[in-house]
Amino acid sequence: MRNAARSVSSHVFRVARMGNFSEQLSPEEFVEFESIRILFDCPPGMTLFVEEEMPKTVIFLLAGQVKLSMNSRAGRRVIFDVAYPGETLGLGSAFSGRRYDFTAETASPCKVASLACEDFLGFLKRHPSAYANVADEVCTECARACAKVRKLGLTVGAQAKLAEFLLEQRTLTEKTGCGTRVFCSFTHEEIGESIGVCRETVSRLLSDFKCRDLVESRGSTLVISDRRALEACAE
Amino acid sequence: MRNAARSVSSHVFRVARMGNFSEQLSPEEFVEFESIRILFDCPPGMTLFVEEEMPKTVIFLLAGQVKLSMNSRAGRRVIFDVAYPGETLGLGSAFSGRRYDFTAETASPCKVASLACEDFLGFLKRHPSAYANVADEVCTECARACAKVRKLGLTVGAQAKLAEFLLEQRTLTEKTGCGTRVFCSFTHEEIGESIGVCRETVSRLLSDFKCRDLVESRGSTLVISDRRALEACAE
């Protein structure tokens, strides 16, 4: 039992060092931090929290991917971003007591550590030096939101938007002899929701890109074969 | 000289209490804070800082309005928001060392207090309790950015966008017997840049709203005469 816990936590620690909230905690703080957070696994498609609700927990993503989106009751959706291991979700909301800004839903099987807001705030009170971490994380979140505003507002034309989207998928790419392989688990619909165009338009543009030899589809993954030209599309 | 300085600073103090960064500082901290910031006045149209540049200063807006925008080299612009007295600008960037997320330009004659980043960071180091204020302010900035993403991404149709824009102008409104008077100093072009539609469309829609008696223009100001109906337009 103890051993199992230790092996989980050492794994967690390893992952958690990847630039997130707990990274800058002192060893003692980290131990306390660890003692109040709850680890669990979730299946894909699980909702971690919902926009406009009052914050209940802070989520530390240890493994897997989480889709961050905004939804209107009219059924429209904007995929705001995808979070990767090491990121903290809902931190700003928990801290400020404001409602969640977006909905977080697992996009793959995930390992997460969850911390109730009150525990989080208590921890902060006991360890005020962690405020700096909070500020740091929130800055990142903010920069991300601003980047999205920029893209949504400044990029005109579906083609430019799609090109930008593809070029931006840095996180899960792999350089090969003949281009950059992009691991994008998104459906066309989701790509559409990320860039604000409809499903069919994504499909059409992608075919178009293929015709023009900017990208090729290798099975289920996409390869950017002419980055230069794709950048030109994005303007 | 001393007297003049004191009278300015007492004025500043009064304004600065309006919910911004310095609000939660202790009196001693506030005195120190005051000693390192530089007060000045600026004419309208003055650029305080430019997006993508490395942060040099943090700006505390004491009086006037500041337009926050994002610009593409293609000449396109998104007006992100307008800042009012009491707000802090560029705080997140100064703190995290990331480039400014947007451009800040005075929209009216302004009084501002400016603080060099290094002084700001030094102050923080000496008074770590102020980290909480930073986190607070950045949360606000972040919530704002998220709200803008939501509007840009989820609101479809120029009409809904404009209606939403008008309804949202809470800051400078005045309720009268026959509706809410909106003090919006924006030109149609600027409204367009705020909501992402072209100048002419704004003009057309506004005429349309007038025909349908949702708004009336009283000289240079606009009066929302049928808020209910306008809300329906915004969906």
Next chain:
DNA sequence: CGCGATCTTGAATTGAATCAAAGATCGTGG
């Protein structure tokens, strides 16, 4: 008064959404 900036309105154009109808792909269970 006259000038520059801003606003208004109309007509033509277009880019993307919508509607529609096949295909492709995938996982499941027989």
Next chain:
DNA sequence: CCACGATCTTTGATTCAATTCAAGATCGCG
């Protein structure tokens, strides 16, 4: 291993909202 349904993709035809282009009206200021 194949048949099945479900989900996702492709492609074409049509429609529509909003941009663009163009020309004139109005406003506010020196």
